[in-house]
Amino acid sequence: MNRRKTSISDFGVTPLSVEQTHPFIEKPYPKQKSFVHLKMKFFKWKASLTQLQYLIWVGVFLIVFFTYLPEDGIAQAATFTVINGAFYIILIYGNISFLFPRYYERGRKLQYAIYTFIFLIGSGIIRGYLIMYLDIHYFAMKPMPMKPSMFVYFIVAGFLTFMLSFIFRIAIAYFDLKQQSEKILVQKSQAELNLLKSQVQPHFLFNTLNNIYYEAYREAPRTAKLIERLSDIMRYFVDESPKEEVSLATEVQFLENYIALEKIRIRHEIELNFVKECSPDLRLPPMLLMTFVENIFKHGIDKSSSDNKIEISLLQKDGYLLFETRNLVHDKTGASEHTGFGIENLRKRLTLLYGTNFELNVGNPGTYFTAFLKVPVA
16 A cells, blocks of 8 residues: 655645745855954055155144143134144245255355244244234233243244254155155066066077977978077077177177078078178177168068179277178169168167267168178277
8 A cells, every 4th residue: 555655735834945944045244354454454554755744744733732722722722733833834844845945955055044044033923923912812811911022932932843844854855765765676576577577488489499499300400400590589689689788709690590591581592701800709789780781681682683692791900890791782772772760770879879989881882782880899
């Protein structure tokens, strides 16, 4: 005999789901920021120079206010606090922002002393008159007449405040210098990080090219050699070109690698003569010789002709390096095409590097285009 199992629904009761019995499982309470988190965020906050000065003056006003408050009441304490605080600001910033930089720092010390004396006397008299007038007419229970001796107190107090302005100025200068130093350190750290990043990517590419080189060397040694030259050119751009000076041997190797890669694009063989009569240890700015060679392959080569002649010479003479290139001029090329932005940019760079102590000439005498450069070397 089969007996049906009794379920809770038979008694007219609807079973509750997990979502109904535990709604907090589906809708958790939002996370609240803890007090410790807010406290840490507060201590990480760094005030600017202007914000710091505002905080200092708020503190000064509060100290003055609570000094007057026990004896004078709220209204009188607030009035005298505003007047005294305003004159403190006028005395301090009047000196560090106007008198001191305008007269003392420009060597006009006598004028500085005279204007400072007038400034202190005038501000002391005005401040004393305001305070005594308000005290006599509005606050004093038993008003006392103004006396000249009372003004002496305010003038002397103003002089002491004026002296504090020099300490205030030193503190501002120190804080400003400290902020600039921190900013420079942050920029330096960021620059170092960016440099490391920029070095990782090219060197990864160099390693990849080396792997391709070893793979190609077994099948096509000539192609592998060209890959090696390309790798050397890229390494020159990354490691050598940012330097102020490189050795002449490094620069010549760069030119030879560039020429070898350019010759791939030319159908016929090029008649090239590269004369080097100079010390390989000479130092010169990087990429200084590149413009002439690049111009030859951009404007001085006819890819469809078998008659392409290039002459390059590097000579050392009397403390100068003489660099000259000559290429055969074809019908479709001329001197105007050779003397473009590259030559003009090179002339500007040479002017920045050597002033007038260099020689740069380009011309088209006869059937050859000639470019000549003379720079001092050590």
